Amino acid sequence: MGMTRAQKARKYGENAGSAKAGSSPARAPRVRPASVHEMRPGELAAEPTKASSAGILVGVAFFVGAALWLYYHLLVLQGVSGNLAGGVTAPELMAGGFSQGHLADFARGLGADGRTEYEGVHATTGLFTPLLMCLGWLLFTGLNTPQRARKWVYWAVILVYAVVFLVGNTVLDAAVADPADASAVALASGLVIARWVLFALLVLIAVIVAVSVTRRKLDDFSEGKLPGQRPRA
Template sequence: MAKSRKSKQYNRSAPAAPVVNPSTERTPEQAQGNGNLILVAGVGAVILLFWYYHLLTLNQMADLSNGLMMPDQMIGGYSVEHIEALRAAMDPNAVGQLNYLHKTAGLLFPLFLALVTMLAVNLNTSRGPVRWVLWAVPMLFAVVDLWENIAIDALFNGPVDPAAVALASTLTTIRWILLFATVAILVGVLVASFIRTFREKWEASKQGLL
């Protein structure tokens, strides 16, 4: 009797095994679906930021510079003469607005575009050198874009330095090239993913009919 009571007490004190709910475990398909939802929202945010930064606010800056184009918009670069004309046309308030724009939309746009592109690559390409190459382009774009913002803001402080103008102009041109390359990677990955998914569903539907 004593032994049986001890065994009963031991069994009562033993912790119960945790119950695993299968519905809480994410399948690869569910993880892919969640990633795609984040990707769609990210692409929408990138498009909105591009419109706000490049098509709205930078164009509105022309009202504060006697119609002169902002350096950020000049794909082929710019000269010392253009910077001197901008400095003569823009008062401290206008320069401050350009600097503020660089710290807000000019900061968010490259970061969002780089992260969204890297997410698209991560979701739709396998691990390996190709993924790293596709990741390198948006990361480099973000670095060059942020560096360009700093270089342009520096052109409005102190005397005009031709070397500083040349550096900022080069960064602007490289930035646009990397922007086009990043967008091409993002669109290409999304199109390839759509075609692959369509083919898989098509093959599955044909097998179902057979």
């Protein structure tokens, strides 16, 4: 015969037998995390790790575009001048423009086969260079320029550079195919000059943005606002 509840209480204590067999301790209610839409202004803050990751990707795109530009102008076009055109400078490398006589010498140095390879350069490296470079510049200025009006001015210059670069390649192909066309040669020369002027503006924009970023970082550091810094009292 089993013991009664009173006997169990005397033998094992007051709380003995009060818990039901097989019962498990009550679990704490699970707290649902607050949704973004339920947060009040000021409670939602950007995560520093995500911002730093975006900055790294933008920096990589920027330097890849710059490296591709250097490769195109210092290696590819120099190779066109030396190997394909017999030492006649490629018109894209002449920042001050070129004459009809120079383009005629360049076309004569290329010959039929060289002209085909020259057009192939424009369809490959000459196509990807402005696109990737301008993409890196767009991302770099967009991430680091908080003023909307200034950002749009920077983007306009970058996009115009890409358009002038690509249109200039097409016009150059037509001018090299027919160097006797004075108007085509003059247009090609003007686009090359515009390309270099716009490139100088792109460099200036990159310097301005880099200086402003450095200045903001120094100001945040002095005020203790950088991630991981202890706020100053």
